[in-house]
Amino acid sequence: MSGQLSHPEPIESEPRADRPARRRLLADILAILATSLVVGVVAGFVWERIWTPPTGAAFQGKWILDGDGLPKDFSSTGIYVLVAVVAGLLVGTVTSLAFDHDEVVTLAAIVVGSLVATAVMWWVGTTLGPPDPAVLAKTADDFEPIVGDLGVSGKGAFCALPFGAVLSAAAVFFFKPPRRGPGPR
Template sequence: MPSELKRPVLQVVAVVVGCAVLGALCGLGWWLWWRPAPRGIVFEGHPFFLPDEEFRSTGTYVAIAVPVGLLLGGLGCWRLRHRPLFGVLALLAGAVAGGAVMLLTGWLLGPESALVLARNAEDGAVAHAALRVQPGVAWFAMPVATALGCLGVLLCVEPHAHAPREMADERS
């Protein structure tokens, strides 16, 4: 691999791995904040929970993923501002990895699926909710917040502040 390609590839790998580690830490925080697991009742082989308890795991995921994504996008884009397109793409790939690792960490730490446990339980038995995020928009909380953080930095940075020194010398 040519040396001019080696450094950017290593930077992308470092950003994605760093974001994945951040996602694991956020997943641990999500699990700690969410505990104890909401309790519901089993009826006819299905668990039933109050509406706010059903949403609680998705809400806490979003409440952690959005501020972390904003900080990741803002600080990461500021750090990589000399190559803005490269920085934004690397951070977005990292945010997708971080969000996925956060989901996986929470899922692995949380209790077993209430649907599986309720199939063999008696009516009236207590069921504990699983730590999961409802499919849909919430899965994109960290990448979208990261993109907004990057946008904020790019709109605030002087347009040619990231240009190479040779280009700046030619313009003066």
């Protein structure tokens, strides 16, 4: 068969020049995820430390909030949202400024990282906080004081950290001057 090569050249699927750029991008993604994980741990610790547990007592095997504890019962969710938004703004701003080689990949990593940070923040906070008062009340004497546990009411509060992260990253990408360098931008 004329016109065909008898020994075709192997086709390289990825140019060698792109490999360092891909490695750098992968390192950026891993750094963003690691940063988000650390921020989640710190935010969970802060959430638990600044929260004041609601007070109540055991009565007939159930936990009942007292007059002072009732207003504090909602504070855990409010404080969670406040700490989560600040943590999200921090992680979004820092990571989008530090890792700007590919804004779309950076933003995607920030979204995933903020979801990880959200779960870690909740887990750390609830693990450090007091145990479930309903469980304690089952075996407690009547009128024995018991403090409430740390938790989040509703699923909407879990959007706070990702919202803050995406908002700040978008602001950084929007207001930051474009990089000058080789190739189209």
